[in-house]
Amino acid sequence: MEIRKPSIKNIPYNEWKDNETLESLINELNENGVNLIVGNLDSLINWGRSNSLWSLTFATSCCGIEFMACGCARYDFARFGFEVTRNSPRQADLIMCAGTITHKMAPVLKRLYDEMATPKYVIAVGGCAISGGPFKKSYHVVKGIDEFLPVDVYIPGCPPRPEAILYGMMQLQRKVKVEKFFGGVNHKEDNPNPLVISDIPKNFINEMKKTAGEVKDFVKKEINDTFK
Amino acid sequence: MKLNPIEFSFREFASEMTKLKNEKNFDYLVTIIGEDFGTAEGEENKDDYSLGCIYILENTQTHERISTKTMAEKIDGNYYIQSISGLYKCAEMLEREVYDFYGIRFLGNKDMRRLFLRNDFKGYPFRKDFVASEEYSLEDDTEVSTTTEYNLDANGKVVETTHPLFKEGDFVMNIGPQHPSTHGVLRLETILDGETVKKIYPHLGYIHRGIEKMAEEMTYPQTLAMTDRMNYLSAMMNRHALVGVIEEALGVELNDRIKTIRTIMDELQRIDGHLLYLGCYAQDLGALTAFLYCMRDREYVLNVMEETTGGRLIQNYYRIGGLQDDIDPNFQENCKKLIEYLRPKLDEYVNVFGDNVITHQRLEGVGVFTKEQCISYGISGSNGRASQWANDMRKNYPYDVYDKVDWDQVVLDGCDAQDRYYLRVKEIEQSLRIIEQLIDNIPEGEYYIKQKPIIKCPEGQWYYAVEGTSGEFGVYLDSRGDKSPFRMKFRPMALTLVAALDEMLQGTKIADLIAVGAGLDYIIPDIDR
Numbered sequence: 001m002e003i004r005k006p007s008i009k010n011i012p013y014n015e016w017k018d019n020e021t022l023e024s025l026i027n028e029l030n031e032n033g034v035n036l037i038v039g040n041l042d043s044l045i046n047w048g049r050s051n052s053l054w055s056l057t058f059a060t061s062c063c064g065i066e067f068m069a070c071g072c073a074r075y076d077f078a079r080f081g082f083e084v085t086r087n088s089p090r091q092a093d094l095i096m097c098a099g100t101i102t103h104k105m106a107p108v109l110k111r112l113y114d115e116m117a118t119p120k121y122v123i124a125v126g127g128c129a130i131s132g133g134p135f136k137k138s139y140h141v142v143k144g145i146d147e148f149l150p151v152d153v154y155i156p157g158c159p160p161r162p163e164a165i166l167y168g169m170m171q172l173q174r175k176v177k178v179e180k181f182f183g184g185v186n187h188k189e190d191n192p193n194p195l196v197i198s199d200i201p202k203n204f205i206n207e208m209k210k211t212a213g214e215v216k217d218f219v220k221k222e223i224n225d226t227f228k
Numbered sequence: 229m230k231l232n233p234i235e236f237s238f239r240e241f242a243s244e245m246t247k248l249k250n251e252k253n254f255d256y257l258v259t260i261i262g263e264d265f266g267t268a269e270g271e272e273n274k275d276d277y278s279l280g281c282i283y284i285l286e287n288t289q290t291h292e293r294i295s296t297k298t299m300a301e302k303i304d305g306n307y308y309i310q311s312i313s314g315l316y317k318c319a320e321m322l323e324r325e326v327y328d329f330y331g332i333r334f335l336g337n338k339d340m341r342r343l344f345l346r347n348d349f350k351g352y353p354f355r356k357d358f359v360a361s362e363e364y365s366l367e368d369d370t371e372v373s374t375t376t377e378y379n380l381d382a383n384g385k386v387v388e389t390t391h392p393l394f395k396e397g398d399f400v401m402n403i404g405p406q407h408p409s410t411h412g413v414l415r416l417e418t419i420l421d422g423e424t425v426k427k428i429y430p431h432l433g434y435i436h437r438g439i440e441k442m443a444e445e446m447t448y449p450q451t452l453a454m455t456d457r458m459n460y461l462s463a464m465m466n467r468h469a470l471v472g473v474i475e476e477a478l479g480v481e482l483n484d485r486i487k488t489i490r491t492i493m494d495e496l497q498r499i500d501g502h503l504l505y506l507g508c509y510a511q512d513l514g515a516l517t518a519f520l521y522c523m524r525d526r527e528y529v530l531n532v533m534e535e536t537t538g539g540r541l542i543q544n545y546y547r548i549g550g551l552q553d554d555i556d557p558n559f560q561e562n563c564k565k566l567i568e569y570l571r572p573k574l575d576e577y578v579n580v581f582g583d584n585v586i587t588h589q590r591l592e593g594v595g596v597f598t599k600e601q602c603i604s605y606g607i608s609g610s611n612g613r614a615s616q617w618a619n620d621m622r623k624n625y626p627y628d629v630y631d632k633v634d635w636d637q638v639v640l641d642g643c644d645a646q647d648r649y650y651l652r653v654k655e656i657e658q659s660l661r662i663i664e665q666l667i668d669n670i671p672e673g674e675y676y677i678k679q680k681p682i683i684k685c686p687e688g689q690w691y692y693a694v695e696g697t698s699g700e701f702g703v704y705l706d707s708r709g710d711k712s713p714f715r716m717k718f719r720p721m722a723l724t725l726v727a728a729l730d731e732m733l734q735g736t737k738i739a740d741l742i743a744v745g746a747g748l749d750y751i752i753p754d755i756d757r
Contacts, residue, residue: 057408058406059412060412060413060434060435060752060753061412061435061457061460061752061753062457062460062541062542062753064412065460065461065504065541066540066541068523069523069526069527069540072519072520072523072524072527073520073523073524073527074524074527087407087408099435099753100435100437100753102433102434102435102436102437103346103364103365104344104345104346104369104433104434104436105405105413105434105435106364106365106366107365107366107367107368107369108405108406108413108434110366111368112406134453134454134457135437135438135439135442137442137445138360138437138438138439138441138442139353139358139360139361139438139441140345140353140436140437140438141437141438142364143362148366158542159540159541159542161540
């Protein structure tokens with residue numbers, strides 16, 4: 001079986017701006033061959049996933065207002081299944097980073113990202129989140145969140161219009177549609193540094209970091225042994 | 229206004245300020261401006277800074293404004309100024325800001341912690357010789373649990389006293405920095421006793437971009453782009469204050485067409501900002517319908533502005549000497565349609581949310597702040613007017629054509645969250661009234677008065693303020709005759725609001741914190757700059 005090009009209702013495939021990235025992704029997946037049953041299950045699950053993308057409300061400045069406008073009567077992103085915004089990272093599929101990220105905010109964003117459950121996605125909204133934007137020369141601004149987070153979709157603008165935000169969200173839908181849910185997506189990130197909370201004593205954290213690797217190896221070995 | 233600060237020496241500063249307040253009734257501290265006045269020439273002076281502060285004061289009865297200045301004294305390698313936090317409540321927060329940026333310690337201020345920057349930040353960024361580093365940490369900031377107070381003893385030595393922030397057994401809860409009802413990235417460290425709020429420590433700076441420092445390296449037209457991104461709901465007014473101060477320094481005389489269009493645009497922006505406020509207020513209290521209604525109508529306002537300026541949220545419309553472009557041919561017609569559409573809708577908001585029994589129970593008598601407290605904390609704008617303080621910049625210091633239009637300054641006497649809501653509804657009515665009178669009478673003329681290709685302001689210090697959506701927005705400009713400003717300082721509308729949260733909410737329930745916070749209309753990028 002072959003993975004097909006993702007289709008979005010009412011927008012012809014050729015009218016999308018960036019098809020190359022997606023096609024290279026599809027080729028990569030097809031090269032390894034796709035199992036018939038798993039492949040069909042994948043596309044079923046991805047159909048559901050892509051039409052109910054729940055975002056974490058993470059707005060630091062102007063772009064957040066445009067994101068709010070997206071959710072309201074005129075633009076109404078409920079049409080695409082994006083209407084559920086979550087205030088807890090545990091329940092969110094993606095993080096919409098709308099606004100400038102400063103040096104003081106960067107650890108907070110990183111922690112929120114770490115707290116999300118996989119599969120998770122990051123959208124960088126606006127010039128500031130992409131590259132620092134108009135505040136590139138500042139002493140306190142992160143020059144693009146891709147310095148410490150893997151970004152899936154960039155939405156340029158200062159701030160982007162709601163139409164642009166919708167377009168970016170639909171690009172993410174297409175990306176979700178060509179992923180292998182069984183295999184890959186859930187283990188995308190093999191984080192060597194487990195999430196730690198700084199209120200606990202330092203030596204305890206170091207102990208945790210040391211043992212975390214060992215525990216991981218142990219679990220892997222156990223799983224391998226059982227399913228041999 | 230051009231500033232001619234009265235200079236006081238280090239020793240007599242506090243007593244002179246007390247005299248000004250008590251005898252001449254300068255009871256409203258507009259802002260404190262820290263400044264690095266530049267180092268003296270010579271090898272032996274190379275470790276010395278000439279740091280100082282400029283204070284702008286207002287007499288709230290006569291609306292007279294003066295400015296004072298004092299230089300910091302170097303004692304044992306550190307810089308000191310006497311604190312005036314005992315005279316003006318808002319001074320405590322404003323002095324912390326100066327300490328954070330310049331490293332000037334205030335003698336007698338009980339809370340000398342960093343305000344915007346991380347506790348482990350090295351150096352003081354606004355000093356002229358500061359070198360920025362690109363590196364940043366992804367580790368959490370170190371939290372401090374004590375504050376230091378500095379005082380001089382009889383021998384002129386500095387004595388340090390530490391005050392603990394928390395008591396043994398205090399239950400501390402963090403609200404923010406990422407919380408849906410703090411309207412941005414504000415962090416409120418709240419000490420609770422059951423559900424009752426005992427103390428609130430606001431932590432700022434999660435969106436501090438150092439706009440003022442960046443402005444020092446930019447040419448004047450470049451600095452304009454920054455103001456729209458501070459309080460994006462009063463983008464036009466913010467930019468108005470900045471172009472205003474530069475035009476005043478240059479001595480540009482605007483024609484009536486520019487003035488009229490600016491007035492109309494300011495009022496449209498005010499309607500936009502207030503509509504979002506009314507919506508978000510409702511949403512924070514759980515009324516989603518009112519939110520959707522307000523956002524729906526806000527789109528109509530944006531449409532009218534967009535046809536002329538080309539932007540939805542950030543318009544970049546004013547420039548030094550006039551406007552970016554002339555108004556759209558349909559602008560007048562669209563404005564009239566908008567007024568016709570919006571008038572009946574105001575009753576709808578009040579019917580759906582404002583006059584609801586639940587809303588009355590949630591908001592009446594909550595977050596009470598008297599006129600005296602408002603003045604002491606410098607809570608200007610709509611929040612001050614809800615406590616009987618008639619402080620509208622448009623009436624007290626009329627700019628543009630506000631003195632030629634017939635409109636009323638709305639002042640209510642409830643002093644609580646409910647009246648802050650009603651006041652905004654009434655202000656939208658007044659804004660519509662202003663636009664209605666002007667829209668048919670836009671005079672003919674040029675929309676832009678040609679300026680030199682390289683703009684250089686003459687030497688001097690100026691301060692220019694306009695009425696923003698939630699208070700007085702002012703810009704201070706110190707020019708040394710260059711093509712970029714020597715020091716530019718914005719008076720944020722909401723910094724003093726956050727400073728007042730603690731006193732406003734002590735002893736109330738935690739649910740009221742959300743209700744009052746939403747009602748104050750603070751926008752965090754505006755505070756942090």
